[in-house]
Amino acid sequence: MPVSLSDKSQLLTICLLCALVWLCPVSVYADEFAVNIKKAEMTLRGNSYVLSADIDYQLSDSAKDALQNGIPLFWTVQVKVQQRRAYLWNKKLLDKEIRYRIQYHALLNIYRVRNESSGAVGNFSTLSAALHTMSMIRNMPIMDKADITQDAHYIAGMKVSFDRDELPLPLRPIAYINPQWYLSSDWYLWSLKK
Incomplete structure (x- = not known):
């Protein structure tokens, strides 16, 4: 028919x-919830470039509930530097990751933030204080001055990615389809000043 x-x-x-x-x-x-990079820059200090950035973590109710039930949440801060070239493709100079873990400990009534890359640990009485610590990166050495040439143009980029694969197995399918678990940022790009 x-x-x-x-x-x-x-x-x-x-x-x-x-x-x-x-x-x-x-x-x-x-x-209501998102992860946004407000500002990021790399400046020359002595013989190395250091990263400073401000990140805004706004967790969804689902993520807060998971934390309150002892489930750790993981984010990876990716930092990339590329040399812009007129032919072929850009040359990658740096691809670094800084990994954070936040977890609530009910017996102690504290939030613990661990920088998985450096091993630094901080304990906080409130979630906002714990997120505030994760949101500020200050003067972190990233790369040497010798890696940069004066006659080239460089682009730096930063992205924060929420790792849903670290959630407990029963929660993962929900995290992939529920928008409350989309807690990653977009790429934040800027020109590297020599």
Whole structure:
């Protein structure tokens, strides 16, 4: 039985409405939780470049509930530096990761933040204090001055990625489909000053 043109347009309208209804919850939650890089820069100190950055962590209710139940949450801060070239592709000079773990300990009533890369640990009485510590990177040595030449142009980038694969196995499928677990930032790019 052939389908008329009006039936096709009605079907298309229904599909579009379903897509809009499916996307609405994402836009409603988008302002309530996110991870954003507010500012990042690399400056020359002596013979090495150091990274300073401000990151804003706004956790969703699902992430806060998981923390309160003792589930650790992991984020990876990726830092990249590339030399821009006119031919082929950009040359990668640096690809560094800084990994953070935050966990609530109910018996002690504290939040513990661990820099998995350096081993530094901090204990905090509130979640906001723990997130504040993760949100500030100050004067972290990243690369040597000798790696940079004066006649080239360099681009630096930074991204914060939430590691859903570190969640307990029963929670992972939910974390991949529920927008409350989309707790990664976009790339923040800037030109490296020599």
